[in-house]
Every structure is written in structure tokens, then in C-alpha cells.
Amino acid sequence: MKKELVVVQRNKFIRGDFSFLEVRDIKILKLLVSKVNATSKEFNDYYYFTKDEVRTFEFNERNIHSYIKTSLRKLSSVFVIIKNDDKEEVEISLVGKIIYDKKNGIYKVPLSSDLKEYLLDIKKEFTKYKLENLINLKRKEEIKLYEYFKSISFEVFVVSIDNLKAIMELNKKSFESFFNFHKKLKESILTINTYTDIQINFKILKVNKQSKNIQFNIKRFEISKTSFLTIENLISKYSNKNIMLNNDLYTVKTLELSEGYVILSVYSKELNLVGKLKFRNLEDCDGYLEKEIHPIK
Template sequence: MLPTEIIEVNRNNFVTKSNRLIEANYKLGVIEQKIILCLASNIQPTDSDFKTYTLPIKEFTNLLGLRGTPKYTELRKITKELMQKVFEIRINRKVIQVAWLSYVAYNESEGTIDIRFDPFLRPYLLELKREFTSYKLENVVKLKSSYAIRIYELLKQYEKIQERTFLLNDLRELLGIENLYPAYGNFKQRVLIPAQKELNNKTDISFKLEEIKNGRKVSKIKFIIQSVEPNKGEQLSLFEENLEEFKFANSVTHQVKKLGLKMGLQLTNEVIHSWEKYGMENVLLLMGKIKERKDIDNPIGYITTVLKTTRFTNKESDPKDLLDQTILSYLVSYFSKSKEPMSDWFISEKAIEKLQVHYSMKLDQAKAKFEKIKEELFKVLGVTDYTIIKSAEEKLKQQQEIEELLKKLQLTK
């Protein structure tokens, strides 16, 4: 049994990591990275083995930027997903895949959480004598982007050299986004520029970018690294955060984020930004309608699906149209959970069955309603090989004729 140590969450603690670990390939969310770095900041230079670290839930959630009363269910979901994440590290001719954590326990009566690193990480976090990078935890806990944290570590390694150059593909790989933002312009605007702004304003280093081209295409990125005076960076960061908070507090976006927290959702700026084109008032309206529902496994995915499939207009919606859109969104959410391709007949049968159970419809009502929304449902699900019957009335009439024919056949027996 590894020794247990109750620790305080302290932003002034130092994170010390092997350079090889910093340059390993992995993709973690911003909260997941902060959990790892918070644990790493509690390792002492004299430690020869990992301990089981016990952290107070309240302090831990404050450090991670989770607002409101600490929720065990929210943290449990985060740590459960983190335990399933692995990083890849190359040793000679081996590529090794390793989990970050080996153990997590929630002590609900004590308001604490126990966490333990995977033993494989020992040579990369313990008794480091050379080829390591060290920095204060406060430099990363203030960052809101996972890319900014990774870029900070990669540049902090080269702070004394004052520059570092990456092949564009290598940088994408290190950030875990090989296939995301394939166009360089997008990559620059979504990853590099936001990270530059955050590092320049909130950490002890800043950087400028130089693009190195091969013909017309950017093939390499050169970072010019500068050290920042701690006080200057802190004051600028504080001013910016207060200014942003002032703007944010009076916006509809803030209301969406606030309502999300009440629903137990940690909505990132990226998610909210993707909803803006549908109208934030519509987002608020939709969130208000589903906030008490317990049957939605993935509320963020559900909201996104409803927004994509609902036609928003300035005039007041017909209640029947609104019901159709609600049903459509429910079915899209249900079928989207499957990763296997589905045939049109399977979707049809299952959808009618779901309408009967979930909306208490009779069989003929469910069939009629399905025919009305079938074309749009198949379109959203990407089903192309099906026959569209334009009129639900025609389909009903056809069904009635078949039923009457069957009755006649039974009478003639």
C-alpha cells in the first residue's frame, strides 16, 4: 500500500516534469490537464515513490475553475474519463501507451478525493536530475485552453534559448490535433493566436510567431520566446480578466453559461460559440425546457442536435410544428448514439415504436407522425437509400385500404 498524504492546493507549488514526458503525444482537456499538473506540483524533490494524494474537494474544484457547489458526480465523470486516457511515449524502438492515473477514490463523508499516478510515470516525475522543466503551477491554472497549456510547457523548455521551431505536422501531433483544423489559417486562428494571447497575458513567458514557408505553404512555425516579469503579467492578466468578466456578466452568453452550471454542465466558450449562429435566445429557451429532464444522457449533444434540426423564425411558432421538431430532435438524439450503420426499415420500425412508448401515441398516430418527419430525420442521419412518400395523408389512406382488404379477406374465410 502506497503512503497517503493530505495536501493543500497551492498555486505557488512547482511542477517539475521530464522533457520526454512534456514531448509525449497525448490529448487531454483543460480540466484533465490541470488535475495532472496539480498532482505533479505536490511531488517533493526528496520523494522516491508516488504517494496516494488526498485533496479537499472544495479546494480542488476552485483550482480547476469549476463554479458552484462541488458536485461529486461531475468530478467522478471527469476522473473516470481521465483514467481511460493514455499517452504515447517512445523509448528506443518501442512506442508505449500508458494511463495517467491508476487509482481514484471519493470519500463523500470527508469531502476529499484520493488520486494516485500510474507507477510507469516514476522516471518522468520523480528524482529528476537532468533534462527536465520546472515552473509554477499558477502559470497554468489560469489558462482556459488545453492547447495553451501544452504550448506553454513546450516553450518553457526553451525559455533560455529564446526560440523554438517545429515542423507544422509535428506541432499538430504534439497537441493531439493531427486531423483537426487541417487548413493552416484555421489552425492559426483557433489554436496559435488564442494560446499566444493567453500566454502573453497570464504566464511568465510570451512569444511571437514566425511562419516558415515551403513554396506557398507554411511548413514550420518558429516561436520567439521572451520572459515576462511576474508582477507585470499578473497585473495585466487581472485587468483583462476583470474587463472580460464585466463584458461577460452583461451578455446573453453569460446567462447561457450560468444556466448551464445550474444544470450541472460545464459549457466551454468553444461550445457556446458554436451555438451562437442559432441565436442565444433560442439556446436559452431550449435549455429552460430541458433543465428538469432526467432522460437525456448527453445534454450538450442533445442541445446541439435540436439547434441543428430546428427551423428558427422571428414569428411565433405553430405548436404542432414545435412538437414535430421536438420529436425529430428526440429521434435524432436516440439514433445518433449508434455507431453502426442502420437501414431505413430498421430506423422506421424503431422510430414508430419509440413514438408509441415515449409520446404515448397509438400505432396509426405514430406511423402518421413518422411519415411527416421521415424525410428530415433520414437526411440528418445520412440515410440516402429510401423512398419518400410526400403526403402523410396518402400513406394513411393506403394503410386504411390495406386494413379494409385484410378484413374482407378474413370475412371470406
């Protein structure tokens, strides 16, 4: 983001049910929220954003205007469900009418008065993070999980698997399988660890030999923009560079995220062999390659 935008929300809103929204809708909603002054008592008449701000999320859409309009229409027509307690649920609207300033390429969107309780005059029970942390979170469950972790004050805590599925909004029948759920959780946490300002480790806790709960450990830190790592910039940095493995020369070919790990593919022309190295995150991979790159003499 050109300008540092910060998202501030009450924790109740973060933990609401966003089932009717897709990842693009949530990102545009959070962009709007980042425009709000959380210490104010009233919303502005409109909040403004541009196509370029939306492009920062890397949606890879050719017709970005149509994409934004579709998302804003969705935001104006759905409700988010907030649980006040076990007995009461509240359905709240999100945005009002949408105005597009063609000349300046600006979208003007009013936030619903229903959101005042969750976005204004905030003094307690809230979560704050830089909008840039959402750029590389490509799936809704990753955003939901990231916001949930940010809203928790503890460094170590335990969540039941059923509650975690609800938090991540994993409602498909396929996630009744522990294998599928565990795989999705690992992939989501790898992405969060790689691209955001928190680092998460977890372990499964078993009760009567059944996996029931998950214990999380969270480290929190600020991202240095100069060290912000992505798959793309590591490929650019190391592609076609050489490393030595067991005294054989290999060339770096590709990097990808797979099943909760960073996979580095290397090729030996002499051996006609492709090998793969596995890392926990991009930082580990970058650190390894920094040390092992072999100059051609």
C-alpha cells in the same frame, strides 16, 4: 492557488500523446503532479487534493464533486503514449484507485508506478512551472503549447507546422487548412502571453512560397501576483470609465479575446456610435487605458 504549487516533469512526459484526455482531466492530473516531491525516489501511497483546489481552475461546474469523479475515472482508465525514439512507443497508466473522504472533502489518489520514470528523482531534462499558470488556459492545445514552450531551452527556435499540429494535438480535419491552424495558433499564443510566465512572438517561414515552418521567440519572466491580469479584473477596473478619442468622449463597455487580439468596445452617447480598439495583449490594453482614462469634470 492559496499555496504555491509547482509542477515538475520530465520533458518526455510533457511531449507525450494526451489525445484521450480533456482539458479538465489534464488540469487535475497536473494538480496531482504538483503534489509530488520530484527529488524523491518513491511515490507517496496517496496524493491529496480538495474541491477548493479544483475550483481554482474556474471550471464553472455546479456539481464539482461529480465533475472531479468523472475526470478521475478518465485518468484511471486511459493511457498516455510516450515516444522513446522513432522505433519505440510506451503506453503508461496514470492513476490507481480513487478514495473520497466525505467528511473532510478530500480526494486521495495514488499515482501509477508507470509515472516514476517521469516524475521522480529528477535531475536533468525536466521542466518546472507554477501550477497557477494553467488556471486561465481553457483549451488543451493551450496547455500543450505552454508546456512545450517551457520545455525548450532556446529563446529562438524553428518548428515545422506539421510538428506543431502534433504538439498541440490538433487532429481535426479542419486544421488541415492553414487559415484555421494559424487562427488557432494566434488565439492560443494570445492566451499564453496574457496569463502565463512566458511571452511569445512568432513568424511564418515560407519555403518555395509555401508556409512550412514557424519561428518562435520566447521571453521568460515571473508573474507578480499583484499585476496578474485577467479580462474580468480589467472590466471591473475600467467598465463605464471615459476616454477621449479624437476629441470625442467615449465610455468603456466590454473587453473580449477575439482572433488573437484583445478587443475593447467603447460607446459615444453623443455620437450614438460603438467603436472597437484592438490590442496585442491585456498588458497593452491596461497600459493604454491607464493613460487615457478621462476624469469627468
